[in-house]
Amino acid sequence: MKFESTEYALWRRRTPAAELLRWLAWLLAVLLFVLCWEAMTANQIWAFVWDAPRQAGDLFSRMVPPRWSYLDQLWRPLWDTINIATLGTGLGLIIAAPVGFLAARNTSPNALLIRPLALLMIVTSRSVNSLIWALLLVTILGPGLLAGVIAIALRSIGFIGKLLYEAIEEIDLKPVEAVRATGASPLQVLDYGIVPQILPAFAGIALFRWDINIRESTVLGLVGAGGIGLQLKASVDTLAWPRVTLIFLLILATVLISEWISAAVRQRLI
Amino acid sequence: MIADPRLRWALLLGGLLYLVLGILSLEVNWSRAAEGWERGLRFFGGFLQLDVGRRWGAIQQGLLESLTMTVTATATGILLSLPVGLGAARNLSPAPLYLLCRALIAVSRSLQEIIVAILFVAMVGFGPLAGFLTLSFATIGFLAKLLAEDIEDINEAQAEAVRATGASWWQVLNYGIQPQVMPRLIGLSLYRLDINFRESAVIGIVGAGGVGATLNTALDRYEYGTAAVILLLIIAIVLVTEYSSSWVRRWVR
Secondary structure (H helix, E strand, O other): OOOOOOOOOOOOOOOHHHHHHHHHHHHHHHHHHHHHHHHHOOOOOHHHHHOHHHHHHHHHHHHOOOOHHHHHHOHHHHHHHHHHHHHHHHHHHHHHHHHHHHHOOOOOOOOOOHHHHHHHHHHHHHHOOHHHHHHHHHHHHOOOHHHHHHHHHHHHHHHHHHHHHHHHHOOOHHHHHHHHHOOOOHHHHHHHHHHHHHHHHHHHHHHHHHHHHHHHHOOHHHHOOOOHHHHHHHHHHOOOHHHHHHHHHHHHHHHHHHHHHHHHHHHHHO | OOOOHHHHHHHHHHHHHHHHHHHHOOOOOHHHHHHHHHHHHHHHHHHHOOOOOOOHHHHHHHHHHHHHHHHHHHHHHHHHHHHHHHHOOOOOOOHHHHHHHHHHHHHHHHOOHHHHHHHHHHHHOOOHHHHHHHHHHHHHHHHHHHHHHHHHOOOHHHHHHHHHOOOOHHHHHHHHHHHHHHHHHHHHHHHHHHHHHHHHOOHHHHOOOOHHHHHHHHHHOOOHHHHHHHHHHHHHHHHHHHHHHHHHHHHHO
């Protein structure tokens, strides 16, 4: 090391090699972005886009004021929407609870066959959006609330199952051991040793998912699965924008209220 | 959990009453549902005889749109959510700016992707550009909120130390705050990339481009083999993005 030179070394956060690597990474990222942008907009008709501000203004002027008189026809679909979310959450809970136990490492009866199967169920349910589930079920079952309920349930299984099995894997083993030491059967161990420990978590997960499901069930009608989304689709398709605004406002209010209910109940439970 | 037995029974009874009312209002068309078994079997048959050939061009186009939409929207969303997130952090920005940014975040979070997509399709027309705008907008609400909360939670001592050296606002940001929030920001961005792909498979239903539109068409034509291929591809891509992003997140932390 020589310090006699008048130029002292400037402090650097990174070594030159690391710096170079970072620049390269950034370059690649920008390149990827540009390529994706080019591929995405290859068929874009830009005239529509330059027209967008005018279209937006036009849309806005059509959307206000909302047609308040339409509200009378929305109560029934809203009730249906809440039913879809609630019944769907219930059905999802019933199916997800055993799946969670089968997927948790410490309660699964068979780590080689049953656990991977349960995990596969959870993964499949989680990767498919509830709207896609609804799309499938509507073609199979026909349009209606039932398709919506089952779609919500199918989507909820993965969410609830995943959080539940993570909660089960984190339980305290001492009470389980104590129950087992009394000579309890495996089901009794489950009932007295494990279930009381995860019940609060289970309730929290259920409420959380119910809240999300209310949000998702409002748009299920777009693919024919019942609820207020049906009215939304009908209004959008007929370009009845004042009605669309009213439906948006109602959805927003419903979502906010459900969020508030779920937060309030969760606070009292936990 | 509920001490008063009367309240407990009332709640139970109310729950049962609701269950009955709710199930009664389902109005199931049983004959149509019975037909569903046969259709359902045909759908599962679709998984056994995957039909890749016939609509491969459309599937490819849809997937390409979904993927490019996801990448561009995530990048744009991150860039836009940085200033919004800074503005929404109480310890960095003045009150009016704070309220403005918080309001923007609240709007973006409370509107669902599919509803935003309907509006953007009405403005810029059908196609992936509407989807790109939708996902970018949704990303802002998600990332900016979490970034702002992260900035509010930082260790003030480090920022103070940098400020004490006479650093400018930018330098405080760069040396005092950024290193503290960076690992989580990267993790959240990757997580959002995941979410954006899942959403990009859906918003095609209202005309915002992507593989959702292809799936919708396939199901409308009762082409179960094609629908099964698309579903399997979506699940596969979601799994790949989820596992690779969780891997990168662990590596960053």
